Amino acid sequence: xxxxxxxxxxxxxxxxxxxxxxxxxxxxxxxxxxxxxxxxxxxxxxxxxxxxxxxxxxxxxxxxxxxxxxxxxxxxxxxxxxxxxxxxxxxxxxxxxxxxxxxxxxxxxxxxxxxxxxxxxxxxxxxxxxxxxxxxxxxxxx
Amino acid sequence: xxxxxxxxxxxxxxxxxxxxxxxxxxxxxxxxxxxxxxxxxxxxxxxxxxxxxxxxxxxxxxxxxxxxxxxxxxxxxxxxxxxxxxxxxxxxxxxxxxxxxxxxxxxxxxxxxxxxxxxxxxxxxxxxxxxxxxxxxxxxxxxxxxxxxxxxxxxxxxxxxxxxxxxxxxxxxxxxxxxxxxxxxxxxxxxxxxxxxxxxxxxxxxxxxxxxxxxxxxxxxxxxxxxxxxxxxxxxxxxxxxxxxxxxxxxxxxxxxxxxxxxxxxxxxxxxxxxxxxxxxxxxxxxxxxxxxxxxxxxxxxxxxxxxxxxxxxxxxxxxxxxxxxxxxxxxxxxxxxxxxxxxxxxxxxxxxxxxxxxxxxxxxxxxxxxxxxxxxxxxxxxxxxxxxxxxxxxxxxxxxxxxxxxxxxxxxxxxxxxxxxxxxxx
Numbered sequence: 001x002x003x004x005x006x007x008x009x010x011x012x013x014x015x016x017x018x019x020x021x022x023x024x025x026x027x028x029x030x031x032x033x034x035x036x037x038x039x040x041x042x043x044x045x046x047x048x049x050x051x052x053x054x055x056x057x058x059x060x061x062x063x064x065x066x067x068x069x070x071x072x073x074x075x076x077x078x079x080x081x082x083x084x085x086x087x088x089x090x091x092x093x094x095x096x097x098x099x100x101x102x103x104x105x106x107x108x109x110x111x112x113x114x115x116x117x118x119x120x121x122x123x124x125x126x127x128x129x130x131x132x133x134x135x136x137x138x139x140x141x142x
Numbered sequence: 143x144x145x146x147x148x149x150x151x152x153x154x155x156x157x158x159x160x161x162x163x164x165x166x167x168x169x170x171x172x173x174x175x176x177x178x179x180x181x182x183x184x185x186x187x188x189x190x191x192x193x194x195x196x197x198x199x200x201x202x203x204x205x206x207x208x209x210x211x212x213x214x215x216x217x218x219x220x221x222x223x224x225x226x227x228x229x230x231x232x233x234x235x236x237x238x239x240x241x242x243x244x245x246x247x248x249x250x251x252x253x254x255x256x257x258x259x260x261x262x263x264x265x266x267x268x269x270x271x272x273x274x275x276x277x278x279x280x281x282x283x284x285x286x287x288x289x290x291x292x293x294x295x296x297x298x299x300x301x302x303x304x305x306x307x308x309x310x311x312x313x314x315x316x317x318x319x320x321x322x323x324x325x326x327x328x329x330x331x332x333x334x335x336x337x338x339x340x341x342x343x344x345x346x347x348x349x350x351x352x353x354x355x356x357x358x359x360x361x362x363x364x365x366x367x368x369x370x371x372x373x374x375x376x377x378x379x380x381x382x383x384x385x386x387x388x389x390x391x392x393x394x395x396x397x398x399x400x401x402x403x404x405x406x407x408x409x410x411x412x413x414x415x416x417x418x419x420x421x422x423x424x425x426x427x428x429x430x431x432x433x434x435x436x437x438x439x440x441x442x443x444x445x446x447x448x449x450x451x452x453x454x455x456x457x458x459x460x461x462x463x464x465x466x467x468x469x470x471x472x473x474x475x476x477x478x479x480x481x482x483x484x485x486x487x488x489x490x491x492x493x494x495x496x497x498x499x500x501x502x503x504x505x506x507x508x509x510x511x512x513x514x515x516x517x518x519x520x521x522x523x524x525x526x527x528x529x530x531x532x533x534x535x536x537x538x539x540x541x542x543x544x545x546x547x548x549x550x551x552x553x554x555x556x557x558x559x560x561x562x563x564x565x566x567x568x569x
Contacts, residue, residue: 006519006521008514008519008551010548010550010551010554036523038523038527040530040548040549041549043521043523045521062551062553063551064519066516068521097522
């Protein structure tokens, strides 16, 4: 499991820029960022090194941010990689709230898929049982 | 021992109180006739043989005060005046009120009654966060607190970190604060890493702006104190006109100083106790600037029956709004205080809010900006949508119109110290 940072965003121009500028000035490297929104508000989801410290920086600058535990699964970057993971979720009746993916730095041929599920601990065990690679915090290269 | 300041006058029987009112009314009337305004207005009136006869006197409004600016209502030689207070005058000529030495002393007595009635004593340390200048809120309480014998800190508004520092270092037990500023100051405590419940603070007097029962109980919970509602207006003296006792069930009007009526704001007809309308007040003891049947524009009702505390001075309900800040939305009368009440009921909604009214086509649209709390943001759109729906539902059931609601970040709505402006009519 890894720690993702979720930041509340009002849908206003420039909000994302403010977040990224703030992190840049604090020398925080954003490993990946996914942005989801409705007409009304958005949530920016970030994977960074030392998430606890970054949440503090965001809070001190009046952003609303929190840590969300998510699953990061390593799959080969070719056809069928995602389907394999989803099959496991489907079989055990796990609902995926959202997901996004990014390419790994250390293995350019592998992709990292990030999943938000209700009970990540349980899903993690099921994925490992099916021979899938669940990545932990220290495995991600920044 | 009963918590009180002036046992004789606070615990008069109704009969004695009304007898006293009639004597004072006639005395006041003779005095008022010395002013330019009342020498004309009262030329046909001889005396009042009953309190009810006050109804033959025409109402006085803020406009009358402006038209007779500055000395038209003054009934004493200018050499007897020792102080003036003034409204900000943002909407034209300011309203200026004058005091003689006795007026100031009476005013301090009334504040002392308010403070003692709610348990204040000379052992207390009192921080006054109201403006100490032309605004009556600061100096009014200042002299009352000194009369009680409290150690009085005339802090004035703003500068939250320093307010908090004073409260902590001097073991402040009693504060006088605007309800909106109390909410704002709470985030200052969080930033300073201090839990206000650890302070010695036990009582707050909140007033000078209409607020809901929900906001009062939030203030009480956040600070772990009792918050008493205070009512006043500079035309009468300032704060100290009506005040809650320990039972917190309506504000006792000091009826040996002010004669109160509630009228229908449209027809001007006097309404029986219990019915809601505009509060009309007559000063009974003011020397410098007596006013008869002054229309306060404040909407309330007189609570029928006698209070458990034993004072027969009648109580008014918390101010529902001002007859001039009523919003008419698609023909429905709405008060900003109703919006606050509905918002405070929703769990997960922060302290500050802003209201805008827009014209969309032919229709009025109420747009409400409401803050999330750190806890209510969960990384889940469903939760955010649900929270938003709850806010809409709560507003809808209170106002009977469907508002547009925007959830914004905690503490992102700016509240300036001073009377908070929360409603912006963009029509």
